[in-house]
Amino acid sequence: MGVIRKTKAVEVLLKEFNTSATAISAKKLIDELHTSFNKTTIYRVLDKLEDDGVLHSFLGKEGHKWYAKCNGCSASEHNDIHPHFQCLSCGKMDCLPVNVTLPKIPNRKIEFSQLLIQGKCEACIA
Amino acid sequence: MGVIRKTKAVEVLLKEFNTSATAISAKKLIDELHTSFNKTTIYRVLDKLEDDGVLHSFLGKEGHKWYAKCNGCSASEHNDIHPHFQCLSCGKMDCLPVNVTLPKIPNRKIEFSQLLIQGKCEACIA
């Protein structure tokens, strides 16, 4: 079950993602918003926004949860699948709006895949 | 610093990986061996075997650590890079000995990548 009431927490979190060009980790949101909202609330709202197809989540290198806005997803369909890129210098995490061609794997049925690429972002190469 | 003394724990863990065709999670090793070895010991031995290029590690879907044997790696060079496949029915995790062609990403320097594919394994498709 997704978001039903437009609460302060929903409003603030949506604004965070609408004004960010990158993905945001749950930890960062908690660090920044802990004076306004309890971490439990933040986790629960993120969960519901994902249910609604507003956000998608994935795990970073340390196994921590990251969230970013979805494009063209809904509560019934999550079809915004793409790899992610994390800069090892500044920590920035980006969604990569490209298609990944998976390797041929005989005798297996592929249902999901997640690709995490790490390296240096444009700003950090210089 | 890697393995220096051939202890019981090193011997038993090496045997686990030498007799397994799949990757093994740290959790499973701890569950199976906790009567013989403390979990701290298991984590430390796995760490050192990875340092030595005997094992490689990666994170599964829930961010938990998995290990598998390396092919042709050493303490100085870890070059056995490949994707992994986890069966959503039986939980089995396999190394996929194939190359992944990464998408073109302008203005970024790629240093690492990890691809996790999920679906049904041969035994579970039937």
Add this chain to the structure above:
DNA sequence: TTGTTAATGCAACACTGTTGCGTTATATTT
């Protein structure tokens, strides 16, 4: 304005993985 109940805050918890430290076992030296 009132009533319903979704959403929140708080505390306690679950779980994987880590650290410090005193003890034990391995391998080397005598």
Add this chain to the structure above:
DNA sequence: AAATATAACGCAACAGTGTTGCATTAACAA
């Protein structure tokens, strides 16, 4: 074979992210 050095071990306590139960509060519709 005995003594020595120290890597490895077990244990307990801890760290960090994320979850759960429950009483209280706030959103929204009647």
